[in-house]
Amino acid sequence: MIEVTCAVIEKILNETSCFLVCQRSENMRLPLKWEFPGGKLEPGETKEDCLTREINEELGIKIEVNDPLTPVTHQYNFGKITLFPFLCTIKSGQIKLTEHINYVWQPISLLTELDFAPADLPIVQELKNR
Numbered sequence: 001m002i003e004v005t006c007a008v009i010e011k012i013l014n015e016t017s018c019f020l021v022c023q024r025s026e027n028m029r030l031p032l033k034w035e036f037p038g039g040k041l042e043p044g045e046t047k048e049d050c051l052t053r054e055i056n057e058e059l060g061i062k063i064e065v066n067d068p069l070t071p072v073t074h075q076y077n078f079g080k081i082t083l084f085p086f087l088c089t090i091k092s093g094q095i096k097l098t099e100h101i102n103y104v105w106q107p108i109s110l111l112t113e114l115d116f117a118p119a120d121l122p123i124v125q126e127l128k129n130r
Ligand SMILES: Nc1nc2c([nH]c(=O)n2[C@H]2C[C@H](O)[C@@H](COP(=O)(O)OP(=O)(O)OP(=O)(O)O)O2)c(=O)[nH]1
Pocket: 004, 005, 006, 028, 029, 030, 034, 035, 036, 037, 038, 039, 040, 081, 083, 117, 118, 119, 120
């Protein structure tokens, strides 16, 4: 079982709640799928530490990790992952992608327009149902 944390980073733009979503590159697993940025939990690390580290590595920003959303377990052909999502806000920094090919601040009403990694779909639904 692979444990993965991901950051659901929220920002209000024009009085609309928007979420930061990133597109995986062609040479990653799940090529070109959209996801909430994050990554694999390392031994001895808390989920919050993992997320802070991964987001700094992938996006070059500092985040505040807030409430957890519901974890999702998904069986891929390469293995079973559990995704641990957390609501987050940006504390400081400007986004600079180091691994993903694209990012967007997507309004909640348009989240389902993106081709998300399958494991993320329950998270998208949970956000829409809030
Ligand atoms: N970070 C992140 N990963 C996700 C999401 N949804 C989803 O299925 N995943 C999968 C993709 C990867 O298999 C795994 C996260 O691993 P990762 O991004 O750190 O590693 P990777 O696949 O790029 O690298 P690797 O397996 O080749 O070592 O979880 C998501 O929303 N965010």
